[in-house]
Amino acid sequence: MPEASAPPAQGPLAHHFANLKQQKHAAVLGMWVFIAQEVLFFGGLFATYAVYAMKYKEAFEAGSGHLNWKIGFFNTLVLIASSLTMAMGVHSAALGRSRRIVGWLLATVFLGTVFLGVKYFEYGEKIAPCFGMGAGPGCLVPGQLFDASVLHVAADVAPETQIFYSLYFAMTGLHALHMIVGIPIILWIAHAAWKGRYSPAWHTPVEIVGLYWHFVDIIWIFLFPLLYLMGRH
Amino acid sequence: MNQGTEAKPMTPEVNTLPKEHYLNAGYDWKSWLLTTDHKRIAILYLISISVMFILGGLYAVLIRWNLLVPDGSHMSAETYNRVFTAHGVIMVFFFLIPSIPATLGNFLIPLMIGARDLAFPRINLLSWYVYVIGAAFTLFSLFSGGLDTGWTFYTPYSTVFAQSNVAFAAIGIFIAGFSSILTGLNFIVTVHTMRAPGMTWFRMPLFVWAHYATAIIQILGTPVVAITILLVALERLFHFGFFDPARGGDPILFQHLFWFYSHPAVYIMILPSMGVVSELITCFSRKRIFGYSFIAMSSMAIAVIGFLVWAHHMFVSGMSVYSAMIFSALTYLVAIPSAIKVFNWTATMFRGSISWETPMMYVFGFIGLFLIGGLTGLFLGNLGTDVHLTDTYFIVAHFHYIMVGGAIMGYLGGIHFWWPKIFGRKYSEWWGRISAVLIFVGFNMTFLPQFLLGYLGMPRRYHAYPEEFQVLNVLSSAGALILGIGYLFPSLYLAHSMVKGEPAGNNPWGARGLEWETTSPPPAHNFDQTPVVEDEAYAYDKAPKEAVVA
């Protein structure tokens, strides 16, 4: 049943590649192409944001002004730091320092979890009032229960702020989803690193997970000013 | 002057099947459902999309049956809405988009470039499972109450008012979109990284160029419709209000986001077919293709320019007239690369040695019908005439000429051309030709009247129509019957050939290309030794290569 003259697998080398260099080239290119696709995936949301931000300037400024910029700022620093730790993880892999890879990757996971934890509380603040819970301000989930009174805008602008919050939840939610998917994958790579599966000659899985994580950071780099900083002045 | 030298393939008179090949390399369910062999995955896709084609076709039968009578009384208007929506959703997302790339593309691309497999075999298998899951969701939605929004899901009807299974169908299509993205990703990386030694970019078969260009569209376009469908689902389930005017949303924004993908999507549907035509026309003219680089570059041009024209679907939506003018001008640009292809194909045939095997009959059908479909697109790209023709049967006829007269003809031509390679057996050439003629006649009878109906003012998606349109409608329905029978025949004689067909040998057509230099069916590992390419593509002035078999 197995092919008669295909070369036997040599460790990480897959049977359909001629050598590790080709395999690495393919894997890295594949991840970049996937990232290009993700740019367009989030791009649809950014395009929607552009259209409505232009149309409902006042509502967007009010909605943005109500978001806590300090939390956004903190989270941005956390995510940038996680990109640093991720880059250091890849760096360690290239130098063959397996233990260090694990350390840096766990640091990345830790920072990513901090980010998500903060997001959990941010969301909670806006969602809890919809169920009559929490001591915070009004319900900011778009729909029947949306309470624009906390935004201090004119009555005719109030309904338009729902679109801002729809975008807030959709964009940060999709971003958070990408982190939730990324964190277990980083843990899996960390586990493989712990087992000594990576070397200077072959550490491509660490590299490509790194590329994914940096992309997730880049999305937040754009989300932060567009969502949190449009209403401060 | 006859430029071809070989009329007969250089294989022994009596062919036999190779002892070991990819089809008999394991018979249990695991060897099929957990396969990573691109050839087996292509077969899995072939089965799935054929099932979906039959289903989509049955819905078409229901449409044409209802339109036999002017009052459309064979079914209620609500049911009719569900029927044409099902037809569109199934045919676009579950048949046309995957058709050639997932079947012929998956099977042939590694063979054509001299590789053992695609770059990511497991992702290839994943793409099939994702397709099946997406199909399951969508079919569940269609069978449990149906979808009545049209395949285009326009808001706010789809998000606010529709009383049908919008969310489920949207999720199914969202999932299926990832199948397309994964296929495109695999093809791009494969073409860049896995070509055999000597297989430079400009020696690649044009079939591969066509799929590379298609893959670019799949990667860059599909995610936008994916996020749009997600927004529709969010709006439907959680009342987010992006596209609902009552909540400040703009329904036209939905159309922009939707058509940003769905226009390039039509190039996903036609480019692979054009790639097939390039392969077939050079073989059956026994002459090197004319203007190789023009055809290759025109595929890339179509892929890029195709992203710039989407709002020509929206001219009457209420969008800005100035913006519409820009899109109209860009729409005329995109016709040019397609025309370049047709000119080069014609020049290929000039002074060639043309033969009328079944695949070539589909090529002629393609060129003529694609020409009509494409030219009628020019009327639609013009702002003035579009106001009269949009949302009429003129549009329906236009896109069916391209999708069916073009894309499906190319698909069938390709299936017939590479069938002997895929299954190692020949089918009945007589039945092949009869079916091709039947399909051509049935197709024209179905859709030519629809140009007239549209011009005369019959709107699309209406279950009833004025009395004076009945003759044309009945003619169209009669044509659909013939077309349906025409499609039935290949499924019968091709299936028959799988058990009773004469073994084909390595190169039954005497064609050029690496896929013909291995056995029919190919071994699981494609080539016993990695080929080294020394010739340009389509070297019909030289003798075909013998297969190097262990």
Added chain:
Amino acid sequence: MSDHIVSWKVYVGVFLALVALTVTTVVAASYDFGPLNVIVALGIAITKATLVVLFFMHARYAGGLTRLVVLSGVAFFFILVFLTMSDYVTRSWSLTGAS
């Protein structure tokens, strides 16, 4: 894809630059530059993203193909936004020139 190993100092340097730019964007947002606020914010974000792509993601050391892929993604995103905006920006324009 190059096998060039980047010094950790580059990474730390980029990190510090990113932090500085983040602070800058927060400070800039507290001033009213009118329509320029968005442009400044996006300009800073693009600069930060470019640093991440070039150094953390090694695009600086990668071949032309990587750059082509990155630029294609960005270019088509711009097509989406700008051609869509061409509708919204001109929708209120009148054909006769009257306002």
